[in-house]
Amino acid sequence: MRKVFIIAIKEFLATAATKGFIFGMLFPPIILGAIITIMPLLMNKKPPAVFGHVAVIDRSGAVAPRLVEAFAPEAVENRRKERTAKVREAIDQGAKSAGLDADTTKALSGELDKSLKAAEELAPATSLRVVVLPPETDEESAKDEIRKGGKRDTAASNGTGAGTGTSTGTSTSGNAADPGPRLALIIIPDQTVRGSDSAPPGARFGEYQLLTAPRLDIEVQSDLRSQANRAIVDARLALAGQNVAQIRELMQSPAAKETTVTADGTASINEVTKLIVPAAFMFLLWISVFSSGQYLLMSTIEEKSSRVMEVILSAVSPMQLMCGKIIGKGAVGVLILALYSGVGITALIFFAVAELVPWQNLVYLGVYFALAYAVIACFMAAVGAAVNDINEAQTLMGPIMLILVIPMMLWLPILRNPNSTFAEVCSFVPMINPFVMVLRLCGSEPIPFWQVPASIAVGMATVLFMAWASAKIFRIGVLMYGKPPNFATLVRWVRMA
Amino acid sequence: MPDAIAIKGVRKTFGTKVAVENLDLVVPEGSLCGFIGPNGAGKTTTIRLIMSILFPDSGELRVLGKASAIESKDRIGYLPEERGIYKKMRVGEFLRYIARLKGIDAAPADAKVRQWLTRVGLEETYRKKCEELSKGMQQKVQFISAVIHEPDLLILDEVFTGLDPVNRRLMRELISEQRRAGRTIIFSTHAMREAEELCDHLFMINNGIKVLDLPMSEVWKRYDPRTITVEPIAGGPSLREVSEAWGRIPNVLRVVMGPGAEPGAEPGTCDLLLRDDADPAGVMRAVAASITPRRLELRRASLEDIFISIVGISADELERQNSSQGQEVARA
DSSP: OHHHHHHHHHHHHHHHTSHHHIIIIIHHHHHHHHHHHHHHHHHOSOOOOEEEEEEEEESSSSSHHHHHHHTSHHHHHHHHHHHHHHHHHHHHHHHHHTTOOHHHHHHHHHHHHHHHHHHHHHSOOEEEEEEEEOTTOOHHHHHHHHHHHHHHHHHHHHTTTTTOOOOOEEEETTTSSOOOSEEEEEEEOHHHHHOOTTSOTTOSSOOOEEEEOTTOOHHHHHHHHHHHHHHHHHHHHHHTTOOHHHHHHHTOOOOOOOOEEETTEEEOOOHIIIIIHHHHHHHHHHHHHHHHHHHHHHHHHHHHHTTOHHHHHTTSOHHHHHHHHHHHHHHHHHHHHHHHHHHHHHHHHHTTOGGGSOHHHHHHHHHHHHHHHHHHHHHHHHHHHHOSSHHHHHHHHHHHHHHHTHHHHSHHHHHHSTTSHHHHHHTTSTTTHHHHHHHHHTSSSOOOTTHHHHHHHHHHHHHHHHHHHHHHHHHHHTTOOSSOOOHHHHHHHHHHO | OOEEEEEEEEEEEETTEEEEEEEEEEEETTOEEEEEOOTTSSHHHHHHHHTTSSOOSEEEEEETTBSSGGGGGGGEEEEOSSOOOOTTSBHHHHHHHHHHHTTOOHHHHHHHHHHHHHHTTOGGGTTSBGGGSOHHHHHHHHHHHHHTTOOSEEEEESTTTTOOHHHHHHHHHHHHHHHHTTOEEEEEOSOHHHHHHHOSEEEEEETTEEEEEEEHHHHHHHTOOOEEEEEEOTTSSOHHHHHHHHTTSTTEEEEEEOTTOSTTSOOOOEEEEEOTTOOHHHHHHHHHHHSOEEEEEEEOOOHHHHHHHHHOOOHHHHHHHHHHHHHHHHHO
């Protein structure tokens, strides 16, 4: 056993202590963690303040007053409050449907408040006035003002406008004190509001123009666009003699309260819990099993092709060598699994949604990792010992890989219906059953409990068979050179050894 | 003296190919046994059977008193024919790993590694990657990996292949050292000169069947060619003239003229083949009385002659086999 562990330690270090592994495996989660922790700090830098005015040339005469009203300080504040309320409502709804308890929801709500406050602080300080120009104003000269304003804008952003907070006002042409640089120009033709009877159907209302200064904050642009659209539509409705407020109220989209009826009653189930979490678990299992399996294959082929195998076999038996290699690379797989699950769980804790992953799922992940890895490792060790190079290995692995990608290809149908006959049959198919079971167990729909021990029993039987067969292939294959073996040869080796 | 290796009636096949057939072999402890035979004769298979890397289809095999080498792997040192090394591993790390697999604890393993590297002149390579070493250096490292744990039994498969004369000499010294330390050594080789020089027992296999198993003293006795080679000094009577007289010396069976003995040519050599019961000393005295010899030698068969006479292949063929094997090892 001592020799097995010496080999296992060497195999582990030969992979996990290489620059390639450290870069390939540790770098992505570190970067992800860094993004989660550092990005808010990096982003905690206020964008330059927006100080200036928006000129409006309204040839219909019906839109400009609405725009002036839309950018009144109270209207801007109301819009901000509405946005916050919508976000809060969506998160509350999500937490409720994810089955989080009251304490967690409260904690989540506290985090949300902090986030919203931070978002509010990070929003650009805006001092934006609407200046209504006469309808006959020359468009080119109005645009020139934007060009001039662009130059002034930089100075304004760095100086006078900084830190002024929300101070929106209205102004008509020439009535206000210095409204600052011109940041945008909205030109609304009469046809855009009143329409044209001569225009073809579907094109009755023309376009309007929104001209903005370079580098105008994207949120301000978006707000300008949406308020202009809203003001134009409202003006059309008013001109058509409609009650604008009533129509706006009637047009509000209803929210759906989704509930799943289960055998035990009803439960609100979130799509995230239903799809993303099980899929993440299965992909994590797949990646850790196949990464470590691939390392085992490569290491076995390398030892065989460099002829060092015989030197090692003079010190240990083939079985000891195979076990040591499997344990060593298995430790690499555990490291990968722990690393990525650790990052995932940290992220869930960070966002106070750790309840999305019950601890039982982690136990299942560990159990099914052991089963899946043992089977794949035995297979990889046998193939690695039988072939002379990686190309020959690909030929032997092709058919098996086709079976093993089934869970990857069919995860969505299995998740959508985890208790379907197909999903249940897959749960007992050797080699793929650990992946399918993890998918089903981590899903939201409970599965019959007897299927868990039964699938573990199938997994263990598969491991025993694979260990028996691969030990025989390994013993013969490691010293066989020349013509690459095919499946029939491997079967013959199993029989003759 | 107990036997280090005892093989009885061992047979090993690979599919339809019989690699070793009904093999009996006994290697006493403390002996240095040469294991020779043409390529594909079954030497490496036999060695792998001894090492329990392969297992016989039938027959009995005992190594260091145990039923298989697995039970005493830590007491066996093995240098396989196909040289293997972890190319990306550092020399010190590789040797430490092998030493630990051979049962040595970590701390003494490191001390032994440094000691051995110094012994073979590779102390500077401790931190170098194996792939950075020359082939000769790699071979020395591999030899260290076979002996670092001070084994009771040392099996060296084609140990001299690919070595330059300087390293061949060093390897001969190292093997002799191991022998003086009381280890049992088996080495398979095509290097007949080294085998002649080192072995005290010779074992030959051909087509999986043992064809020779004798102490070296017996080998020389059995394959004594009973031949006297004469080379006259320049300026004396012609070889052709005196050779007729030598043919009449009692116990001389035949006189074979060597190159240069033709009429008009420079004096060359000729061989006098003796009867089995002849006294070579009497014949040599008679020859010396007839001419002044530049060289008068009672010849002994070379191991190469014996090998060729048993195996039945030409010296050229043997040379081709040796060189092609050297190239294969180089490729590996």
